[in-house]
Amino acid sequence: MGIRVVVADDQELVRAGFAMILDAQPDIDVVAEASNGAAAIAAVEQQEADIALLDVRMPTMDGLEAARRICARGGTRVIMLTTFDIDDYVYSALQAGASGFLLKDVRRDDLVHAVRVVHGGEALLAPSVTRRLIEQFARRPERTAVALAPDPALAQLTARELETLKLLARGLSNAEIAGEFVVSEHTVKTHVGNVLAKLHLRDRIHAVVYAYESGLVHPGNL
Template sequence: MTEQIRVVIADDHQAVRSGVATILATDPTISVVAEVEDGFSAVEACTKYSPDVALVDLRMPGTDGIWATERITSHTDTRVLVLTTYDSDELVAEALAAGAHGYLLKSASGPELVQAVRHVAQFHHVIDPAVAGGIIERLVAVKALPHSGMRQAPLHKALTEREQEVLELVATGMTNQAIADHLNIGVTTVKTHIASLYSKTGVTSRVELGQLMFM
């Protein structure tokens, strides 16, 4: 028997939640364990049900999707797939920096949504083709940073070589586990470096850390 992919849906529109649940129900290996309407409830649901994937909208009342994504990926093993109408490069970058494994527009077809959920559940990253171009441009910019004037800034002189590496990987949207695997170090060590980055930069979230790379 194929193991079920457990999913939480977070969107402030009941019709959207129902529609997404109906689409996911077409795949017998996917099971929706909770539907919630705001970011805080999404975090609570992921903590309570330990789903494999959380589908999170960006704009919800009270606490938004970026806030929820950062807390879900920081405090649970759930992977986040952002499902939204917004195609802004800035929002895509913020979502990935917050730890999202995927970013999909609501204009995606049913089969595309199902496939995206399955890919994210398997720890793959999924980016909607409509927004992929902007992300590629940002990654190219990060790769070019060693030759830019940015690294001459006092802030970056204060960082160790390893902290700089971790900062660059956070900016690409990697989770702590992915960074640990990439650098061949422990997750606890990654968390220590990120804590040091918070202290040295004065920022308080992964989103803000990621944005430092594009300022």
């Protein structure tokens, strides 16, 4: 059985184009299309979709609210579509539970790759994009004005796992973290996996957001 995908966009031609590209892949099945967030949620539940590809701006219910509800339900991973680059929409999408985002002018091969990567349990954003997200986060005045106390859940982590999380929050890739620790990438993958499991995080991008939200890392300490 292929990766079951729901495509949601209020622009019919855009929606049909994404659906056609994905459905042409031997390992991907577009099981439903939707023109708004409410219809996307219904389709995800009915079709037991693995991936929901959601436009940020849609009538009736936008993609961000749909993402929150789909991610809260569990079992389906979300990729957001937007015409905008890194901005509040992206941060809000990741807070809502999305595993990444794509610009609507994404190349065909990158669209297909994104669906496969996210279905495989990884986050979509590359380390360079993660750094831009962190910089955008650090400029948010409501975050810089508040000194957060660290989350008690961090006590579950070993010293090395805690350092791994801090380096993830700086946007370092596994290879870069391996260089910092002078260990293999396989060892770093183990540390990252332990961090995600112990803190019940979806992926490394969720870990970046968590590191700031929990008070482990403060804006400006990049």
